[in-house]
Amino acid sequence: MAQVVRLLFALKSVWAVLAALVCGSFLIMLAGSDPIAAYTALFHGAFVDYWGFAATLVKTCPLLLAGLAVVLPLRAGLFNIGGEGQIYIGALFATIVALYVPELPGPIHIALASIAGAIGGALWALLPAILKAYQRINEIIVTLLMNFVALHFVSFVVSGPMMEEGAPYPYSPEIPLGLFLPHILPRTDAHLGVVIAVVFALILYVVFRRGVAGYTLSTVGENPHAARYAGMSVERHIIVSFLVAGAFAGLAGTFEVLGHRYRLFHAFSQGYGYDGIVVAFLANLNPLFAIVSALFLAGLRSGANVMQRAVGVQVTVVEAIQGLVIIFVAISLAFRYRAGAVGQFLARRAAVEAALDKPGGDGAALDKPGAGGAAP
Amino acid sequence: MTDDRKGAAAGASGGTPARRASPSGAAGGTPAPKLALEGIEKSFGALKANDGVTFAVAAGTVHSILGENGAGKSTLMNILYGLYQPDSGRILIDGREVRITDPRAALEHGIGMVHQHFMLVPTLTVVENVVLGMKGQGLRLPVREHAARLAELSASFGFDIDPHEPVAQLPIGKQQRVEILKLLYNNADILILDEPTSVLTPTETEPFFDVLRRLKASGKTILFITHKLEEVMAIADTVTVMQLGRVKTTVRTADTNPVKLAREMVGRDVIFQVRRTAHATGDTMLEIDRVSAASDRGLPALDAVSLSVRAGEVFGIAGVDGNGQRELAEVIAGLQPVTAGTIRVGGVDINTASVSERAHDLGIAYVPEDRHRDGLVLSHSVAQNMMLRSYNRPPFARYGFHDAGAIRRHAETLVKAYDIRLQSIDQEIRYLSGGNQQKVILARELEGSPRVVVAAQATKGLDVGAIEFVQKQILEQRDRGVAVLYISTELEHLMDIADRIGVMFRGRLTGVMRIEEATSESLGLLMAGVEAA
Numbered sequence: 001m002a003q004v005v006r007l008l009f010a011l012k013s014v015w016a017v018l019a020a021l022v023c024g025s026f027l028i029m030l031a032g033s034d035p036i037a038a039y040t041a042l043f044h045g046a047f048v049d050y051w052g053f054a055a056t057l058v059k060t061c062p063l064l065l066a067g068l069a070v071v072l073p074l075r076a077g078l079f080n081i082g083g084e085g086q087i088y089i090g091a092l093f094a095t096i097v098a099l100y101v102p103e104l105p106g107p108i109h110i111a112l113a114s115i116a117g118a119i120g121g122a123l124w125a126l127l128p129a130i131l132k133a134y135q136r137i138n139e140i141i142v143t144l145l146m147n148f149v150a151l152h153f154v155s156f157v158v159s160g161p162m163m164e165e166g167a168p169y170p171y172s173p174e175i176p177l178g179l180f181l182p183h184i185l186p187r188t189d190a191h192l193g194v195v196i197a198v199v200f201a202l203i204l205y206v207v208f209r210r211g212v213a214g215y216t217l218s219t220v221g222e223n224p225h226a227a228r229y230a231g232m233s234v235e236r237h238i239i240v241s242f243l244v245a246g247a248f249a250g251l252a253g254t255f256e257v258l259g260h261r262y263r264l265f266h267a268f269s270q271g272y273g274y275d276g277i278v279v280a281f282l283a284n285l286n287p288l289f290a291i292v293s294a295l296f297l298a299g300l301r302s303g304a305n306v307m308q309r310a311v312g313v314q315v316t317v318v319e320a321i322q323g324l325v326i327i328f329v330a331i332s333l334a335f336r337y338r339a340g341a342v343g344q345f346l347a348r349r350a351a352v353e354a355a356l357d358k359p360g361g362d363g364a365a366l367d368k369p370g371a372g373g374a375a376p
Numbered sequence: 377m378t379d380d381r382k383g384a385a386a387g388a389s390g391g392t393p394a395r396r397a398s399p400s401g402a403a404g405g406t407p408a409p410k411l412a413l414e415g416i417e418k419s420f421g422a423l424k425a426n427d428g429v430t431f432a433v434a435a436g437t438v439h440s441i442l443g444e445n446g447a448g449k450s451t452l453m454n455i456l457y458g459l460y461q462p463d464s465g466r467i468l469i470d471g472r473e474v475r476i477t478d479p480r481a482a483l484e485h486g487i488g489m490v491h492q493h494f495m496l497v498p499t500l501t502v503v504e505n506v507v508l509g510m511k512g513q514g515l516r517l518p519v520r521e522h523a524a525r526l527a528e529l530s531a532s533f534g535f536d537i538d539p540h541e542p543v544a545q546l547p548i549g550k551q552q553r554v555e556i557l558k559l560l561y562n563n564a565d566i567l568i569l570d571e572p573t574s575v576l577t578p579t580e581t582e583p584f585f586d587v588l589r590r591l592k593a594s595g596k597t598i599l600f601i602t603h604k605l606e607e608v609m610a611i612a613d614t615v616t617v618m619q620l621g622r623v624k625t626t627v628r629t630a631d632t633n634p635v636k637l638a639r640e641m642v643g644r645d646v647i648f649q650v651r652r653t654a655h656a657t658g659d660t661m662l663e664i665d666r667v668s669a670a671s672d673r674g675l676p677a678l679d680a681v682s683l684s685v686r687a688g689e690v691f692g693i694a695g696v697d698g699n700g701q702r703e704l705a706e707v708i709a710g711l712q713p714v715t716a717g718t719i720r721v722g723g724v725d726i727n728t729a730s731v732s733e734r735a736h737d738l739g740i741a742y743v744p745e746d747r748h749r750d751g752l753v754l755s756h757s758v759a760q761n762m763m764l765r766s767y768n769r770p771p772f773a774r775y776g777f778h779d780a781g782a783i784r785r786h787a788e789t790l791v792k793a794y795d796i797r798l799q800s801i802d803q804e805i806r807y808l809s810g811g812n813q814q815k816v817i818l819a820r821e822l823e824g825s826p827r828v829v830v831a832a833q834a835t836k837g838l839d840v841g842a843i844e845f846v847q848k849q850i851l852e853q854r855d856r857g858v859a860v861l862y863i864s865t866e867l868e869h870l871m872d873i874a875d876r877i878g879v880m881f882r883g884r885l886t887g888v889m890r891i892e893e894a895t896s897e898s899l900g901l902l903m904a905g906v907e908a909a
Binding site: 210211212213215216218222223225228229231232 | 709711730731732735742744749750751752753754755756760764765767768773776777778780
């Protein structure tokens with residue numbers, strides 16, 4: 001019995017998606033179409049059709065990397081809402097290397113640009129991490145606000161210093177042909193980036209399961225006091241996990257430029273960084289499941305147009321379904337409050353905050369009411 | 377710890393029939409007490425936090441609730457303040473039974489509480505903080521009228537607080553007065569103060585007591601929660617001693633003394649049970665040389681403590697909880713920096729060594745005081761907890777990855793060697809009993825042949841069998857030639873195994889004596905802060 005219950009709980013994300021699809025079917029009926037036909041068109045277009053699947057893979061790449069950028073810090077009880085900004089800065093760094101470093105042999109130049117992109121994302125995540133680790137400034141707010149700084153900074157750059165001459169719209173010149181990421185499906189847009197993203201997800205999965213770093217990260221998240229007692233540095237874990245997360249997001253932006261758009265566009269990301277949060281929670285913070293949830297969300301996006309053409313349902317209905325998925329995943333979090341990885345997140349956060357209070361403790365007594373023992 | 381020792385309690389308290397003692401004493405008629413608790417029970421799962429708590433407090437007195445951490449003081453106060461509901465029992469105010477459903481109801485009954493952590497908004501002014509949360513004022517805060525009345529009230533108690541000053545700019549002592557002012561302004565006449573002096577420096581304490589005396593003189597009733605004996609003697613009219621959720625005794629402070637109270641608080645009458653055997657001691661292994669350190673709150677917690685422990689010797693640290701014992705253990709383990717002084721192990725200065733260098737290279741084993749907070753990761757498996765302090769060393773870790781086989785084999789070996797009772801080494805450690813959890817920590821800390829063992833409250837909350845096991849392990853280490861620093865609030869356990877005992881009081885180590893010279897009386901006096909003659 002307990003096994004069955006545990007399985008039902010483990011599949012909560014699936015229930016959330018199904019519930020969203022059921023609600024979505026009512027919307028489709030309201031729009032005057034047949035939900036079965038619409039969904040068939042959507043999923044056929046997203047996963048069965050060759051070109052449709054390729055389009056899904058193109059969108060999977062940034063979603064998965066952005067998802068990993070959320071999953072990793074959450075292990076240590078930290079919330080990275082800054083994926084969007086890290087994507088923009090990563091893309092900017094990669095574009096600069098692609099455009100202004102004298103042309104090198106393709107693979108080397110690609111590698112160089114990718115490393116630059118990863119560094120850009122990591123740097124953008126470094127500031128909130130330092131503020132969190134040493135000043136206890138809420139990383140959710142800092143990462144969120146820095147998104148807007150990054151978005152507008154990139155907009156400024158591509159409409160000024162880096163703007164293509166005579167462009168009708170703010171974007172940079174095209175990157176050299178040698179820097180285009182190789183395609184993985186012939187005659188489609190699907191590029192190598194998605195493969196690299198999946199490899200990173202697998203690596204992260206193995207590190208979480210068997211790696212010393214995975215163990216220390218979860219120790220810091222579960223009990224920072226014990227982590228200190230074991231000789232781990234809570235501050236270093238905060239900073240390193242944010243740096244790596246920022247690098248993931250930076251790569252998401254990089255691959256958008258090198259693999260898909262070949263230029264740096266103003267406002268190109270369309271919220272991949274925020275969708276990464278959905279990817280992470282839909283996957284129950286498991287990097288392996290993140291591959292599936294990224295594919296699914298990418299499929300929803302790429303299948304939407306097919307559905308519109310096939311049964312005449314507006315694309316906006318798919319956007320509504322995406323919103324419903326988020327709502328139901330959020331609802332499902334309530335059910336794993338005690339049991340699962342996501343539910344313990346708030347407790348971890350509180351514990352990390354408390355541990356950071358420990359050294360110095362400068363005036364912290366004022367702003368944390370009753371943090372003391374709840375029990376006797 | 378769970379055994380029944382009513383007999384010992386009665387003997388120790390000198391037979392004062394606590395409950396019937398009328399605190400207001402001389403009054404002609406017998407007015408109903410301001411506050412009376414009758415048979416308050418509260419359990420958290422299997423833990424009885426409050427077990428039949430009964431006592432009464434007369435109006436216009438200071439009543440102290442004394443007890444160690446975990447004695448049930450905070451639970452009781454949270455019940456009075458409406459944060460918890462009791463499982464059974466009655467609360468009477470002025471002789472009428474009341475139900476306190478939440479903090480607002482508590483305030484309506486005139487009960488206000490000052491928490492250990494202040495509930496103030498630092499950026500707002502004093503008057504804004506006071507007005508905040510008051511009922512029935514619509515959208516506008518009529519700050520100006522309130523400020524005038526607040527200044528008047530403040531002056532009448534001699535508080536010297538400017539209502540328009542931002543709270544963040546006030547020193548801690550004044551912030552505390554703002555908290556009290558907040559309650560007075562809301563017409564509270566029973567004030568609960570939860571460990572109010574823990575945030576104050578010694579020089580702030582005396583003025584604070586003056587405030588309490590003035591409040592008392594104006595007819596307020598004060599419940600003063602503390603684990604510091606000398607404060608009880610200084611300010612309280614009556615005192616209730618709690619232990620393990622039960623009321624040990626309620627007495628007038630005039631009828632008792634710190635030694636008696638210490639004994640009530642610490643537990644039982646000391647029964648000598650000589651388990652110490654003749655053993656050789658070697659050279660000095662652990663040396664603490666005029667070490668000072670700060671507490672988590674940044675207040676001085678260790679004040680030039682010096683001691684040395686020889687190889688093969690158990691040095692016991694006695695003292696009432698919160699007198700610097702935790703900080704002493706943590707500076708040795710490397711979890712806290714020293715602000716002055718030197719720690720040496722085997723003659724080598726270790727001040728700059730990291731936590732893991734101390735654990736592995738210097739051989740300092742540390743059994744922390746709070747095993748759930750520091751010693752274990754409750755959501756991790758037993759096997760993972762067994763390697764917590766060696767997580768990045770071979771054979772557990774190679775090339776950045778863990779060897780699951782080595783981790784399991786290691787855990788299985790220790791489980792057998794220490795007779796740890798569990799279902800599986802893969803189960804979460806939270807499901808083990810306290811005794812078995814402590815065995816896991818001991819197994820982990822002692823397996824590497826340490827040279828120094830620091831054990832803090834290692835027997836706290838354990839049953840008799842587990843206590844014996846822990847003590848046996850400690851004595852085995854001693855016989856191996858390890859220098860043991862054994863910190864405990866339980867005098868009896870200390871006297872069982874220590875060769876020398878020192879008492880921590882307000883961050884200082886006082887009266888180090890050989891066990892042959894030590895008596896519970898002499899130690900009790902030191903614990904109460906009375907210097908030995």
